Amino acid sequence: MKFTLFIARRVIRQENRSFSGLIIIIARLAIALSLAVMIVATAMVSGFRETISDKIYGFWGHVNISRQSLRSSFDDLPMPVDSAFLNWAGQKPDIAAVQVYARKAGMLKTRTDLEGVIVKGVSSDFYSDSFRKYMVGGELPAFDGDQPAGDMVLSRSIAQRMQLEVGDSAVLYFIDQDESGLFNQRYRKLRIAGIYNTGLEEFDKMFVLADIRHIRRLNDWGPQEVGGYEIFANRTDLILPVYEEVAREADPFWEVQSVYELIPGIFDWLNLQRINERIIIILMLVVALINMVTSLLILILERTTMIGTLKALGANNRSVRSIFLVQAAYIIVWGMVIGDAIGLSLCYLQQAFGIIRLPEESYYVSVAPVSIHYGSIILLNIATLAVSLLFLLIPSALVSRLHPVKTLRFS
Template identity: 35%
Template sequence: MSFPLYFSRKIALSKDNKNNLSRVIIFIGRLSVALGIIVSLITVSTGFGSKKAIKERLADFSGHITVKSTRSNSSYNTSVLDNQGLEINKIKELPDVQSVQKYAMVTGIMRNEHNFAGVIFKGVGKDFDSLRFKKFLIAGTTPKITEQGYNNGITISQKVANDLHLKVKDSIVTIFSKTDQKPVYRKFEVVGIYKTDIKMIDDQFVIGDINQVRKIQDMKPNEAGGIDIFLNNIDDIDTVFPDVEKLIGYKNYAEKATEKYPQIIDWISIFDTNIALIIIIMLIVVVINIIMVLLILIIERTNSIGLLKTLGASNAQIRATFINYTLIIMIPGLLYGNLIGLGLLLIQKFLGIIRLNPENYYVSTVPVDLNPVAIISISLGILIISGLALIVPSYLISKISPVKAIKYN
C-alpha cells in the first residue's frame, strides 16, 4: 500500500476526528454528497422512466413500427396495403420482432341521446395481441375476433365512455360516411373500456372487428389497411426499422411509433435537457462543498503537513494524502445517498404514491426506471469529478513552509 493511501486512511479513521472542529464541515460535506446523489438518482430514474413509459404506451397501442399504404399517407381512413414486395412472413422472422398484427381504420361519429363523439374505428383481426392490450383495460375485455362473420363488440376509451355516458354492455350507434354514398349506420355493443393516458389516443380510438371496416370500406376478405409490428425492446426501433423497410415493397411505407406523434416526442425530448441541467447543478454544489472540506482540513492540519515535510514527504505525496482523505470522507455520503435515493424510488415504483395529471404528462403516476448502469455511473461520476476538482486546491499544500507550519497553532 502506498504511503499517501495508508496515511489518509489512518487519519480518516482516527477517533480524534470525532472531537475536532472539522466534524461540522465533514458532516456538511457528506450531507451535500448524499443530497447530490439522491437528487441525481431521482432525476435520472424518473426522467428516463417517463420517457420510456410514454414511448412504450405509444408503441404498445399502435405498434413499434407501422406499415401503411402510401395512398393513406395523411388520412385515418386507411387504404389497402399493396402486396407487391410485402413480405410479412419475413418480417415476422426478424430476430427482434415479437409479433405482427393487421388492421384497418375508418373514421366515424358515435351518437346517442347524451352526446356525440368523433372516433377512429380501428378494426383488428384474429392476430390481435389482446395480452399486450390488457394493460390498458380498466373494465371488460377486448372483442374476440375470429374474422368469421362480423363481431359487433367494441372497446372504447374511458374518455369516450364518459362523454357518451356508456358502460360495458351498453349499445351505441356509429355513423360512417362514404364518398358519394349514403352514410353507413352500425350498432355496436361496448365490451370493454380502456385508458392509455395519452390524450391523442384516448380522445379518438375505438377497437373493433376488422371485417366491419372491410365492409364499410369495400375491402376484400383478407385485405388490410396496415400492419402493426411489435418488437421485443422499444430501444431496437432504429436498428430494426431499415430491415423492415426492405420487406414492405415500394408502394407501402413504414413509420416508427416515436415519429407518429411528433408533438409528444418533442415534449419528452425536453427531459434530456432538464436531466442534464439538474445533474450539473448538483455536481457543482457537491464539488464546491468538497473543495471547502479539503481547504478546512488543510488549514486544520497545518502542523501535520509541516511535520510530514520535515520527515521528507514530498508535496505530491502530501497532496495525494489529503485528496484521498477527502474522498474517503465522501464515502458515507455516497452510501447513504444511494440507500435513501433507491429506497424512495422503489417505494414510488411499487406503490405509485406520487400521481400526475395524464392530460399534461401522458402518465398517471411518476414512472421509475432503475437502470443499474445509470445508478453506478452517478456515484462513480461524482467521485471521479470530485477527485479531479480537488487537484488544484490541493496545491495550497506546496505553499506551506515546514518551519512556519510546525510553529503554527
C-alpha cells in the same frame, strides 16, 4: 504509499475531535443529498420515457406500413395482404408480431350524445399482449369468429363523456361519398365489450377498436384488403434495425414509418426530459464539488502544523497531498453510500406506494413512474467519485505553498 495511508487513517480517526468534524459531516451530507437527487431524477426520467413509450408502442406498434398517399385523411386507402411479406416477417427473430389494421372516421351516437371518433379495425392477429394491460373494464372481444364481432372497445374518456358502460350499445355512423357525388349514410350498432385507458388523451378521446371486417364492408373492400400493417419488435432497442430491414423489404408503393416518425411530438417531448435530467445532474455535481473543495481547504488549513512537521521530517509535497486526497475520498465514499441508500429508498417507496401523483391529462400518467437501472446508478457513483477527486487536486495544491519554517514558526 503505506506512510500516506497510515497518516490518513490517523487523521480520519481524529476528525470528530476537532472543528473539522462538523465540516466533514456537512460535506458527507452534501454528497449524499446530491447523489440521492441524481438517482431519483435519473429513475424518474427513465420511468417517464419507458412508461409513455410503452403506451404508444401498444397502440401503434413499432413500425407502421401503409399505402402511399398525398391526401390527409383518417380513412386508410386499401392495400392487399402480402403473404410473401408476412412470411418473411414471421421468420425474422427480431420481429415479435405483425398485425393488420384499417381506420375509418365516423360518429358514435347514443340517445342523447353524438361524438366524432376514429374506428380502428383489427383482426384475429391483433397483438393483444401489448394492449391488454390498458384495459380498465370488460375485456377485449374475439376477432376470429366466422362473422364480424358485434363488439367494440371504447376509451374511458369517450365512455365517461357519453355516459356509457360495459354492456351498453351504441351506434356508429359513417358518411361516404359515392362516384356520383352523393353522400350515403351507413351505420353499425355495436355492444361495448371493454373500456381502455392509455392516459394519452389525444388518442383516447378519438379511437374505438372494432372488427376490421366492419370497415371492409363499409368501404366495399375485398376480404384480403387492409389499411396497413403494424409491426412489433422483440425489444425497443431493435426498433430502428427492424425499421431499416422492413424498409428494404417493403413494396416501393408502401410508406414505411418508425413510431418515432409517426408520432414525433411526444417523442420530442420525452427527449427534452433527458436534457432536464442532465441539467439536474450537472447542478448536483456542482453543489457537491463546491462543498468538497471548501471542506478540503478547511482541513488543510486546520492541519498546517502537521503539514509543516511532515515536510520538516522529509515528506514531499506529493505524499502530503495524498494524505488529504485519501481523507477526501473517504468522505466522498461515505457520502455516496448514504446517498445511494436515500435515493434507492425513495425510488422503492414511490414504486410501492405511488406517493407522487400527477395530473394524467398533462403528463400522460397518474403516478410518477420510476425505473431503476443499476448500471446507471453505478456510473453515477463512479462519475461522482472521479470528478470530485479530479477537482480536489486544485485545492490540494495549497499544500505545496505551505513552507515548513513558516508553519512551525507560527504554531
